Amino acid sequence: xxxxxxxxxNYPGGNEAxxxxxxxxxxxxxxxxxxxxxxxKSTLLRLIALIDRHSRGQIIINGQNLERVRKRRIPIFRxxxxxxxxxxxxxxxxxxFDNVALPLVIAGYRHQEIRKRVQAAxxxxxxxxxxxxxxxxxxxxxxxxxxxxxxxVHRPAILLADEPTGNLDPALSWDTMKLFEQFNQxxxxxxxxxxxxxxxxxxxxxxxxxxxGRILTHSGTPTEx
Amino acid sequence: MKQVNRKKNTxxxxxxxxxxxxxxxxxxxxxxxxxxxxxxxYIKHPxxxxxxxxxxxxxxxxxxxFYLLLDNVRYASSSWDGSVQxxxxxxxxxxxxxxxxxANILSSDSNIRETVLIKRDDALAEYQKLSGFSEALNTLxxxxxxxxxxxxxxxxxxxxxxxxxxxxxxxxxPEVDSAQYDSxxxxxxxxxxxxxxxxxxxxxxxxxIAVLLIIGNTIRLSIHNRRSEIEITKLxxxxxxxxxxxxxxxxxxxxxxxxxxxxxxxxxxxxxLHGPVKQLANLYASNFQLxxxxxxxxxxxxxxxxxxxxxxxxxxxxxxxxxxxPV
Numbered sequence: 001x002x003x004x005x006x007x008x009x010n011y012p013g014g015n016e017a018x019x020x021x022x023x024x025x026x027x028x029x030x031x032x033x034x035x036x037x038x039x040x041k042s043t044l045l046r047l048i049a050l051i052d053r054h055s056r057g058q059i060i061i062n063g064q065n066l067e068r069v070r071k072r073r074i075p076i077f078r079x080x081x082x083x084x085x086x087x088x089x090x091x092x093x094x095x096x097f098d099n100v101a102l103p104l105v106i107a108g109y110r111h112q113e114i115r116k117r118v119q120a121a122x123x124x125x126x127x128x129x130x131x132x133x134x135x136x137x138x139x140x141x142x143x144x145x146x147x148x149x150x151x152x153v154h155r156p157a158i159l160l161a162d163e164p165t166g167n168l169d170p171a172l173s174w175d176t177m178k179l180f181e182q183f184n185q186x187x188x189x190x191x192x193x194x195x196x197x198x199x200x201x202x203x204x205x206x207x208x209x210x211x212x213g214r215i216l217t218h219s220g221t222p223t224e225x
Numbered sequence: 226m227k228q229v230n231r232k233k234n235t236x237x238x239x240x241x242x243x244x245x246x247x248x249x250x251x252x253x254x255x256x257x258x259x260x261x262x263x264x265x266x267y268i269k270h271p272x273x274x275x276x277x278x279x280x281x282x283x284x285x286x287x288x289x290x291f292y293l294l295l296d297n298v299r300y301a302s303s304s305w306d307g308s309v310q311x312x313x314x315x316x317x318x319x320x321x322x323x324x325x326x327x328a329n330i331l332s333s334d335s336n337i338r339e340t341v342l343i344k345r346d347d348a349l350a351e352y353q354k355l356s357g358f359s360e361a362l363n364t365l366x367x368x369x370x371x372x373x374x375x376x377x378x379x380x381x382x383x384x385x386x387x388x389x390x391x392x393x394x395x396x397x398x399p400e401v402d403s404a405q406y407d408s409x410x411x412x413x414x415x416x417x418x419x420x421x422x423x424x425x426x427x428x429x430x431x432x433x434i435a436v437l438l439i440i441g442n443t444i445r446l447s448i449h450n451r452r453s454e455i456e457i458t459k460l461x462x463x464x465x466x467x468x469x470x471x472x473x474x475x476x477x478x479x480x481x482x483x484x485x486x487x488x489x490x491x492x493x494x495x496x497x498l499h500g501p502v503k504q505l506a507n508l509y510a511s512n513f514q515l516x517x518x519x520x521x522x523x524x525x526x527x528x529x530x531x532x533x534x535x536x537x538x539x540x541x542x543x544x545x546x547x548x549x550x551p552v
Contacts, residue, residue: 049460051551079462091454093269103461105258108251154461 001027001158001189002048007057009043009213017043019213021057025191027157030184032200033193035210041193044210045160048191049081050074062157079107082151082188084161088143090135096122096146097131103154121149125179141172148176152183159183161192165199173199255467263474266447267482274479277443281479281530282486284436288429289526290491293518295421301513302414311376311392312405319400321345324372327400331376336391338379345370371402433533440479440537444472448545456551469542473535480534484527491518491526 002025009018018040025031033041046052048061050069059066062080069077082103090099100121104114122128125145135143144164151159161180165173177192177199184190194200200207209216267274315324321344328342348370353359378391388406396404448455458468495517506513518526 049551051460075459075462075464075467077462078460081462083460089453089457091457102457106458106461106463106467108255110254150461 001025001029001062002191003058003060005058005060007047007059008055009040009047009052010055011052017213018047018054021213021215023208023215023218025189027189028184028187030181030190030203030205031192032203032205032207033191033210034195034197034200034207035216036195038212039210040213041195041210042162043213045162045191045193048158049083049160050077075106079103079154080157082154082156082159084147084151084159084164086163086166088135088147090143090146090150092135095132095134096127096138099135099146100149100153102150107154117153118149121153122146124152124182125149140167141175144168144172144176145179148179152188155188157189159188159190161190161194163194164192165194165196170199174202177203256470259470259474263471263478266471266475267478277439278479278482278486280439281436281483281534282490284432284439285483285487285526285530285533286490288425288432289487289518289522290494291421291425291428293491293495293516293522295418295425297516298418300516302411302418310406311378311388311395313374313376313395314402314405315372315374315400316402317371319372321372323400324374328374331374331395336378337376339377341375343373343375345372348373433529436483436530436533437537437540440476440534441541443479444476444538444541445545447475448472448541448549452549455546455549459549460551465546469546472542472546473538476534476536476538476541477531478534479538480530480532481527483534484530487530488518488523488526 002023004021004023007018007021008016010016021044033044035041043052047054047059047066050066054066061077064077091102094102097118100118101114104117109117119128119131122131125148127142127145127149130138130142130146135146138146144167147164151161159180164180165176168176173196180190180192181203207217207219209219315327319327324344325342328340331337332340345368349362349368352370353362376395378388392404392406395401455468495515499515502513502515
């Protein structure tokens with residue numbers, strides 16, 4: 001599903017964010033990427049989503065060589081990916097429904113279909129009652145779950161989460177992780193960048209540890225998990 | 226049930242066509258969404274949008290009303306022929322048949338396009354009718370008016386010197402008592418109108434640029450304000466055309482509402498001027514009436530508003546939207 005071969009990433013200005021990364025993540029895997037701030041966790045996710053382009057090496061996502069994905073095709077490519085952020089990045093002038101519906105509206109779904117799917121996604125994160133609220137009226141944990149619903153509503157093949165639990169207390173973080181696990185169980189490949197090592201270890205999934213742009217350790221495999 | 230039937234009918238023969246139709250439906254749907262969404266955005270921020278639209282409306286109304294004014298002046302002066310006309314007052318001893326012969330000879334001159342003979346009796350009758358002095362004129366023993374020949378030169382009417390030469394030549398003829406060439410002021414008016422016309426073209430261009438800048442800047446601000454939304458939309462696979470669509474439609478709305486405001490301003494002004502102008506025209510025994518915008522010009526006004534709105538927002542979108550990439 002995701003294969004990195006000798007991948008280097010230099011940001012303009014010479015800052016080397018990733019060095020010689022080799023990794024393979026199978027379809028349906030759930031993988032944690034950890035490491036200190038600046039170790040390259042976010043960069044790894046950004047390369048997968050084509051937010052940044054890698055400098056050297058080869059990345060193949062879902063059978064597609066990313067070098068061959070032209071700028072025009074990037075939007076279509078991204079429709080197979082769901083995103084989660086630490087700061088939620090919800091649109092504050094839109095209701096919860098409209099926020100969650102965004103990926104479906106972008107993909108051009110019909111209204112009835114959108115309503116059905118948004119309701120299903122919100123039901124999954126137990127926020128069906130907040131469908132007409134605005135994000136500001138929700139607690140941090142609820143906003144986070146709206147973000148989860150938005151990330152999976154279009155049934156992406158890959159879910160990328162960048163520090164999804166950064167602002168949550170341990171109990172809520174745990175709930176969010178369990179939610180990811182549920183999506184993973186229905187076949188979504190899940191990549192979570194996080195520095196919350198205690199929790200990651202409790203989830204007993206594959207862990208990739210980065211340090212200054214290199215893979216330091218590679219513990220656990222999908223088969224072990 | 227219906228849907229199932231339709232699928233069954235279309236699927237076997239033309240999957241390509243149904244795919245095309247699906248895409249077209251999607252395209253139409255997304256346009257409808259952007260259309261309504263941008264209107265919703267417009268209504269959501271009424272004060273700032275109404276102010277912007279009012280500025281656009283006034284900028285459109287100014288050149289439009291000047292054109293209208295020019296139209297009206299042209300219309301009012303259209304009863305006077307644009308070309309030069311020379312009035313020849315013949316000697317009183319030239320009788321009607323002689324005058325007709327003289328007019329005929331003149332019209333064969335290559336410098337003269339047309340001559341019209343006004344017989345002295347006809348002139349008197351018309352004068353009696355129009356002046357209101359009929360009683361007084363009846364007391365005259367003899368018609369005091371001479372025969373008159375109106376001469377329209379075939380010369381280029383803008384060439385003063387040639388016209389002057391022709392007048393001198395005509396005045397020298399024995400039948401002619403005096404020649405009058407009093408349309409100089411009319412020509413001055415026409416020249417003046419020409420200058421005014423140019424000025425209006427310049428003014429319209431400047432105001433059109435102003436409208437473009439206003440709309441462009443407004444759209445630029447709204448792109449800036451919705452930066453995070455644009456980033457998220459790009460992250461979830463929104464294409465450039467998907468993202469720019471609502472902004473283009475906002476430009477359209479500014480144009481439409483600006484055009485409507487301009488139309489209202491002009492129509493109300495015309496209504497206010499209508500009465501006084503009619504009273505003035507009555508004093509001059511004229512049945513002149515102000516020409517309003519009419520259907521055609523209203524359409525042009527609205528269309529210019531829409532065109533400027535779309536173009537202004539297009540410029541802003543091209544300049545600023547591409548620069549925003551997800552971070």
